[in-house]
Amino acid sequence: MHELGIMTGVVDAAVGAARDAGAARLLGVTLSIGEMSEAVEDALHFAFDALCAGDPFLEGAELTVNMVRPRSICLECGAEYEHDRFHLFCPACDSFATELVAGRELQIDSIEVDLPDE
Template sequence: MHEMSLLQGILDSVTPVARENHATKVTKIVLDIGVMTQVVEEVMDFDYKILTEDDPLYSGSELVMNFLTPRSRCFDCGEEFEHDRFHLKCPKCGSSATMLLSGRELKIASIEIDTPDDVDEP
């Protein structure tokens, strides 16, 4: 599936940030993932290990996934509602003319890194 390429893109974004901050290690990556992306948590975990286990910057790090509930708006009555991946109809009027407001996002919420000197104040 597309998890491997998604993860590769995420690592490509995190690595320069970690380097800029003089990280010796990335210890944790937290992702916000809309469930409409159809990303599978188990596959992400598995692929993440494959991609990172031989990389000293990432080895032993943790991938945390927050799955976000999708929201849609009904074109017919204006109702905004949350739903799961399979139920897109308006709960108020039953219309299927709805627009997805959120649920396809996949973004890095935060990263945690180790740096050689945690305290570096004058």
């Protein structure tokens, strides 16, 4: 289950950024992850919830996951197209000379924090 490793890195980065900003609590994280990473969305949520459980800084934080569909460009005809993980051939010219341009992402899009009253 590599989702636990992914979410450990995400939580560590989000907590670091939240604490650097002087946050009292982390409320939420929005993550974009490509389908080609083969991460399972339900497993990401499970891992996030497990990592947050029992930590007052993280308890109740929400995870939003945006799954990014694979998109490639054909190096023969220039067509750009979405596809699944298994069908990489160009639908316009049937070439196998393609380049993946989206679908391997793993990025934190945003974090939401609770700032202490001053």
